[in-house]
Amino acid sequence: MKPADWKEKMAKYNGVFKEPPRNVPSNKVVDGPIIGNGDVGVVISGLPERQRLWISKVDFWKAKRIWPNGSPCLLGGIDIQIPALKEASYGAEQHLHDAKVVSTFRGDSLAVTMTSWVAAEENAVIVELLSESQEDISVKVDLWVQSGHESETDSGQDGDVDWVLRKFTGSDLDWPTEGTVAMRCLGNSSNSFELQPGKKTYIVAYVLTNHNVKDYVRESIEKAKLIDESRIDSLYADHENWWSQFWAKSSIEIGDEVLEKFWYGSHYIMACCSRNKAFPPGLFGSWITTDTPAWGGDYHLNYNYQAPWWGVYSSNHIELSEPYDTPLLQYMSNGRKYAEQYLECSGIYYDVGIGPKGFPNALSITNASLTYEHGHLFLGQKSNAALTAVNMLMRYYYTYDMQYASQVAYPYLIEVANFWEDYLTFEGNRYVIYRDAIHEVPTWEASHSNDEWLKEFEDMNPLLSLGLIRSVFKGLLDMSKELSLNSERREKWLHILEHISDLPTYERDGKTIFRLTEQGRDWWPDNTLAIQHIWPAGAIGLDSDPKLLEIAQNTITVLNRWTDYNGFPTIFTAAARVGYDPEIILRELRRQCLEHSFPNLFIFFGGGGIECCSGVPSAINEMLMQSHEHVIRLFPVWPQEKAAHFTNLRAVGAFIVSSELSNEMVSYVDIISEAGRTCRVFNPWPDEVICIKEIDGDQQKKIDWKLFENIISFNTEAGKRYTLRRKTQSV
Known part of the structure; x- marks a missing residue:
């Protein structure tokens, strides 16, 4: 499809803004227009007379230990002041087809259009101003840098290029991060100029860090100097081509414009923030507008980090998942050390939260953490490493990329298996899991008595871990055979699969449903832990025992939690996976999209950010086609009268x-x-x-x-x- 055709097709899915954003800055999800190239992210806020571009980058981390000091941080931004637009009307559109934001401001006798985009193939930020007024309009542009939070800043000029620098380089950091934004206003000797009617004026910036290139300041300045109108045209041609190819990889038409909009919008968000293979996005993507993002903005391994990519595999956007594995592999030496030191096990044992480059950001000095978890925030859970393996299994099964399997997935799964082979207890002809919390044990609180703490840690056979073990060892057996590796270990893996404890159940609301643990917590009132063994763990599907499917459907009925603090990426896909009523799934999914979304197409709930990007794609894809049991089922959970x-x-x-x-x-x-x-x-x-x-x-x-x-x-x-x-x- 040609770019012009994609523009027409995608226009109805654009994010539309009728008033300035209210949630920028934010320590969670922003509500302003967003653009990005998978590395640099920009969110736009402000009134017409003072537009602000907040510039962040996925690798701009403060790597200081002791939670929550270490996190992605804000780099800086650009303010565009046009006093004549005071009292002007505000409107903006976030174009999906070419990842541009077109803002329009109109007064009684003037109108200004501001078009902003981040080049798909380079870290260049482009802003185009165009006036439809009869007279010149004064414009002032300011480049600014975030300060504080134990950072150093600097600024300067090189010819017509302004630059700012921010860096974290203290001796108490695991590694330094330094970043710069270099900016110039084309055709103007200063950053204060007159916007002439009908003449385009460009503001351009280049963004680099020390993780990109050693002499990042000089490089960004030189790159900014090279950008002229001809270069902008070339950058845009490459940009338009990249996005055209991206959208050509898959599509849906389901007769529901709302769900289609968020299907495409979710992929847009992921493409804007997940392309730096060395630094995947944290909880809130590449739109960081404070130095204190919630939960440290890190890689939360008990579901939040994994969730954003669950939709990209079946949507044929494998390339967006490529950054995912990097921090997990970099953390393996820590995981091995923790497993041996704290549990006397081989394999890997991961904290709930980790950072990039092997950075253990989830260390704690609270009395509870020091007493019960060696100064970490494992939060009682042993399942984090196994849960991270689910995405690797998805990528493997959807691609059968044997190079990926042999170099990444299989070695990682071996370490996960090593841990569980040691940690599982075999008794009474079955494998049992002890002291593995189904939910986070809040070790940052100090008000619990010792007895209560110990009780929280004593969960036996948690539902999620039982599901994950089934997936991990099945995946290992399959991969081992395909790669002709470790045939001597298959008997043990098969024995675990055949003798792992049954999924626990109990009676609730007159129905047999899944219990969160065999012994310990039975239910949780505000989470979807009772279905995560279905999705994403994949322990149950349409080919499962009919009684098991009935229990799964009963659980979803009793759960009755289509709105949830944390569960949006799991509940709808799990419902589709077990054949729940498709009319209910579609109705409730549509309602959540309408009630819990911003104009920028972020779906938001209390517990996370980009994790919600998988909710609509994975659910819709699963309703249109299922294949996880190695059989392609077409429209298996779809209203048959609905085209x-x-x-x-x-x-x-x-x-x-x-x-x-x-x-x-x-x-x-x-x-x-x-x-x-x-x-x-x-x-x-x-x-x-x-x-x-x-x-x-x-x-x-x-x-x-x-x-x-x-x-x-x-x-x-x-x-x-x-x-x-x-x-x-x-x-």
Whole structure:
């Protein structure tokens, strides 16, 4: 699709602002227009006469230990003052198709348009001002830097370039962070100038840190000097091409503009903040507007860090997940040390919160933490490392990238398995988990008695960990066979899988539902812990025992928590995974999008930020197509009378699938095989004669296939396309 076509298609999904933002600055999610290139993030706030661009960067961290000192911090920004716009009307649109914000300010006799974007391929921030007024308008531009919080700052000029510098370099830091913004106003000798009618004026900035290049100040200044109107045109051509290719990777049409808007909007947010492979975004992405983001803005491993990417795998945006693994791998030496020192286990044992570059930011000096957790914030949980492995398993199964498996996923899963092999207790012909809290034990509080503390730590067989162990050891067995590694260990892994304790259940509200632990806490009133073994852990699916599916559906009914402080990325996808009523899922998902969102398409709840970016994509994708049990099911949890269409969603087995539901029937199925694996499809036409063809360029040929228990299976070749049709249809 050409860029102009994407512009027309995506226009209805743009973020629309009718008043200035109210939640900037914020220590959580911002509500202003946002732009970014996966490294540099910009949020725009302010009244028409004083627009402020807040500039942050995913690698701009203060690496000071003892929670919550270490966190991503604000770098600086640009103020654009146009006094003549006082009392002007405010309007802005956040364009998804090319990641630009177009702000329009109108007074009685003047109008100014401000267009802002961050170049997709470079750390250049571009602001274009255009006046439709009859007279010149005075403009003053100020470059500013955040100060305080034990940082050093500096500023200066080099020709027509202004620059600011902020750095954290104290001896008490694990590593230094230094960053700069270099800015110039094109065609103007100073930062105060007259905006002439009909003539575009540009403000440009370049943003770098010491994590990009050693001489980052000089480099940013020189880069800013090189930007002229010709360079802007070139940057925009590359920018537009990047976003056009991004949107071409997958699409949906489901007859619900609200859900479509947040499906695309969620991918937009992730593409704007998750492309720096060395520094993934923290809790609030690349839009940090204070030095004290909530929860340290870190990588919270008991669900929040993992959640943002859960939608990108099935949406065929694997590239957005590439930063995810980096801090987990960098933390392994710490994890090994903690497992050995504190639990006398091999493998890895991770804190609830970690930082980049092996930075242990979740250390604590509270009496409770020192007494019970060696000065850490494990918060009683042993499951964090296993939960981080879920994303690696998703990426592996969706791509069957054997290089990724051998170099990243498998070595990491081995360490997770090493831990659980040592930590599990085998008794009474089953494996049991002791002293693993289902929920955070609040070691930062000091009001609990010792007896209460110990009780909090005594959870036995927590539901989530039981689900994670099933996924981790199943994944290890599969990966071990594919890579021909550690065959001598498979018997043990299989034994764990076959003898791990059953998922605990109990009676509540007249229904059999899942219990949070076998012994310990039975329920939690304001969280979705009772379904996270379903999603993301993947312990239950449509092929599971019908009684288990009934218990899962009962749990969701009793949970009745479509609105939740922390559960948005889990509840809807879990409901789809176990075949819950699709009308209810869609109705409640739509309601949450309308009631808990900002105009910038952030969906927000109390407990997090970019984690909510997976809620709509993963749920909708799972309703349109499921494949986690290695069988592609088309529209398995979708109202059959509701037309829907999707293009290039990714299925387990490294298959790219397109299909349509129309007139209560699947119209067609197109499948691209990336890895040449056997493809298995739940038969969408059980009473029809089916034809399967292999497409290779202009060549077509029929292929043989088998049908067993209503599952179609056929062999594929990597790079080939396959079409499934009823006999009466043509390709």
